[in-house]
Amino acid sequence: xxxxxxxxxxxIGVAIAVAIAAQFSPNWLVFTLTxxxxxxxxxxxxVMLMRAGLVSFGQGLFYCxxxxxxxxxxxxxxxxxxxxxxxxxxVATVAIAMILGLLVTRYxxxxxxxLSLAFSMILYGILVKSHGLGSTDGFGVVDWTLLWFDSKxxxxxxxxxxxxxxxxxxxxxxxxxxxxxxxxxxxEAIRENEVRVEYMGxxxxxxxxxxxxxxxxxGSVGGSMTALAAGHVDPTMAYWTISGEFVFIAxxxxxxxxxxxxxxxxxxxLVRTYAIELAPxxxxxxxxxxxxxxxxxxxxxxxxxxxxxxGAAS
Amino acid sequence: MTEILKTEGLSRYFGAVTAAENxxxxxxxxxIVGVIGSNGAxxxxxxxxxxxxxxxxxxxxxxxxxxxKGLGPRKLMRKGxxxxxxxxxxxxxxxxxxxxxxxxxxxxxxxxxxxxxxHTPERLKAAEEILEQMHITEYRDEMVTAMPQGARKLLDxxxxxxxxxxxxxxxxxxxxxxxxxxxxxxxxxxxxVRARGLTVLFVEHDxxxxxxxxxxxxxxxxxxxxxxxxxDEVLADEKVQExxxxxxxxxxxxxxxx
Numbered sequence: 001x002x003x004x005x006x007x008x009x010x011x012i013g014v015a016i017a018v019a020i021a022a023q024f025s026p027n028w029l030v031f032t033l034t035x036x037x038x039x040x041x042x043x044x045x046x047v048m049l050m051r052a053g054l055v056s057f058g059q060g061l062f063y064c065x066x067x068x069x070x071x072x073x074x075x076x077x078x079x080x081x082x083x084x085x086x087x088x089x090x091v092a093t094v095a096i097a098m099i100l101g102l103l104v105t106r107y108x109x110x111x112x113x114x115l116s117l118a119f120s121m122i123l124y125g126i127l128v129k130s131h132g133l134g135s136t137d138g139f140g141v142v143d144w145t146l147l148w149f150d151s152k153x154x155x156x157x158x159x160x161x162x163x164x165x166x167x168x169x170x171x172x173x174x175x176x177x178x179x180x181x182x183x184x185x186x187x188e189a190i191r192e193n194e195v196r197v198e199y200m201g202x203x204x205x206x207x208x209x210x211x212x213x214x215x216x217x218x219g220s221v222g223g224s225m226t227a228l229a230a231g232h233v234d235p236t237m238a239y240w241t242i243s244g245e246f247v248f249i250a251x252x253x254x255x256x257x258x259x260x261x262x263x264x265x266x267x268x269x270l271v272r273t274y275a276i277e278l279a280p281x282x283x284x285x286x287x288x289x290x291x292x293x294x295x296x297x298x299x300x301x302x303x304x305x306x307x308x309x310x311g312a313a314s
Numbered sequence: 315m316t317e318i319l320k321t322e323g324l325s326r327y328f329g330a331v332t333a334a335e336n337x338x339x340x341x342x343x344x345x346i347v348g349v350i351g352s353n354g355a356x357x358x359x360x361x362x363x364x365x366x367x368x369x370x371x372x373x374x375x376x377x378x379x380x381x382x383k384g385l386g387p388r389k390l391m392r393k394g395x396x397x398x399x400x401x402x403x404x405x406x407x408x409x410x411x412x413x414x415x416x417x418x419x420x421x422x423x424x425x426x427x428x429x430x431x432x433h434t435p436e437r438l439k440a441a442e443e444i445l446e447q448m449h450i451t452e453y454r455d456e457m458v459t460a461m462p463q464g465a466r467k468l469l470d471x472x473x474x475x476x477x478x479x480x481x482x483x484x485x486x487x488x489x490x491x492x493x494x495x496x497x498x499x500x501x502x503x504x505x506x507v508r509a510r511g512l513t514v515l516f517v518e519h520d521x522x523x524x525x526x527x528x529x530x531x532x533x534x535x536x537x538x539x540x541x542x543x544x545x546d547e548v549l550a551d552e553k554v555q556e557x558x559x560x561x562x563x564x565x566x567x568x569x570x571x572x
Contacts, residue, residue: 182419182432185408189416192405199365199403200420201391201477 007176011259015169022161030157034229036269037164039249040262041171041222045215046250047261051179052211053191054108057243058116061123062216064238065093066223068127071233074142082146082163086224090217097216105208120238127235138234141227160229167225171218172258178214179258187211248287252294254301264302316343317379318481318513319364319395324373326359326537333359334537337373341513343480346504348524348545349517350558351534357517358400360534361483364515365397366390377481394480400489400517402470404458410469411454414441417476444472447506464495471503475510482507484516488523496520500527521549521559533558 004012022030042063049056069089073079079088104115128136143152149159178184186207189197194204227233236242245268253264271290275283298304317340324337334356341347351357362368364375366387375383377395390396405413411433418437445451448468453461461469467487474482487503488496504527507514518524524531524545531548533541535557541548548554 177431178429180431180433181429182416183429185412185416185432186420188408188412189405192407193403195367195387195399196403196405196473198387199391199396199477200417200473201388202416202420203388 005176007258008173011169011172011176014259015165019162019165022158022165027157030161031229032269032273033266034157034161034164035226036266037161037168037262038222038225038229039246039269040265041168041225042219043222043246043249043253043261043265044171044175044258045219045222046246047253047255048175048178048187048211048215048218050250050255051184051191052187052208054112054208054212055247056116056215057113057240057247058118058120059215059219059246060238060240060243061116061120062093062097062219063223063226063242063246064120064123064127064233064235065089065096066220066225067227067233067237068133068223069093069220070144070224070227071139071141072133074144075139080143080145082144082228085144085228086167086221089220089224093216093220094213097213101209101212101216105205105212117240117243120243121240124235124238124240127238134234136235138232141231141233144228156231157229160225164225164229167221168262171221172262175218176258183207183210248291250301252291252302254298254303256300256303256307260301260303267302317341318343318377319515320376321360321364322374324360324363324375325371326356326363326368327371332537334363334370337539339532339539339542341481341515343513344511345513345530346507346528347515348528348531349515349534350519350521350524350531350548350554352558355534355558356537357534358485359537361397361485361515361517365395365483391477391479394478395483396474396477396479396481397483398467398471398474398485398487400486402463402466404466404469404473406458409455409457410445410450410461411438411441413458413469413473414444414476417473421477440476444476444506447502447509448472449502464491464499467491467499468502471506475506475512479512481513481515484514486517486519488518488520496523497526525549 018033022033042059045062046056046059066089069092070085073085073088079085100119104112107115127133133139143150145151146159146163151159186197186202189202190204190207197204223237249264249268250261252268253260272283272287275286279286294301319339319341321337321339324334325332326334337360349357349360359368363370366382366385366389370383374381377390377393382390382393382395415432415437418440419432442451442454445454448471450465450468453465458466458469471484471487484503488499491499500523528545530543531545532539533548533551533554540557541551541554549559
């Protein structure tokens, strides 16, 4: 059994602090935090791919699959347990990612980006044409339960946040170890030099494939959490601009730490919320300027602020 | 002595260009063989074919008595045949210790166990040992980008050795290294090679290095092996002098096994 390292203890501490603070926070903040954490989970998948040198403009596919699994599981299978619904999303997503991964992990750079985008847009197209699933409007998620809790009678916003925090913590703890594992480092090695990786006896294909499937599964959890929190799913979850947002947030946070996607997702959600409030017709411009400033002054993302400080201190 | 590598009729064509033609070579275990030839003579094409980087157009290759033609670098590495590169192939944006740790993890040949932490005490110890053996311990925690060319060459060779090969192909180990560093680098490499009892085939342009470190030489010209034999005999050959080393080069008395 490995001992918890400083990062893991910090993650546990922050998760507990957020969960306690949420009990005294207004509903709008609780909802915003839930969405930010859910988005952070999907971005985590994007970061996993970026660490292997791949940029996906199609992570919305898995986000949407997770969301629709929750919606469909409740509506057509009568499942109400949130964990079962999330598990359903993960199983469906992993099955699809295992098929798509065989093809997409053979490609690199723009070809990987465009291929992942294409698959995401295929799902978008299918959902838009599916009148039984509400077409472009999507449909509402049925009331859900979690152990003793029932969203019909309880504070569903708060419970959704608690569930999001718990899942995000578990996934962040897993990824912290994954990034330090041989396969995690092999992904970085593939980004750096594929020729050497092959001569070391590592299968590039197998390593990228495993990484891709895990990233998809995590994206699905983010989608499921969004569906549970928002109570609604629609095809835009698979639209390419949503996938673009995930890439935007990944760049905003950087790939240096498991906490970076969550911090970046929270900043993104807050900036977007306030930008829409301040300039309803020009909020995208504000987001664009923020990204421009990040690329110019923090090319390794917001997390590099912490590592710089640490470097200066040492 | 046991035969370890054998090529028969090995050829490679790029359209109308013949990069290698009918190469028949047998290397026995423990030999240190030099490969010489002017630029474009087919030396690297030969190395690339043997190590699975380039598929041959014709001919056969066997390693340890078994055919290996068509196998990729990964499978060949697992059979005990690997290489270093003229331009070191490293993970530039990762620390030196990570470069070595991933090589050590990969050498364990267990894909599933790749999920275990990369830095285990055993791997760190093994990495530190090879850093010391290659005299590059000072770069342990540096990014590869901070290393000079000679140190990068040594790291590249160290990574190849961590795969526990039986045969190592070195592609111009001293290219890009200063005159003063060449012999130190080669002494370090050869010491590590001997400690592991490896068979080595290495491409080299510097005839003094060849004379000092190899026992046998393959001389390439226009994709063909024009002479194969003991170092002094090959370097004294008129055709080799005309096509490879130049007329002015004469084998020195100090030549031969170092």
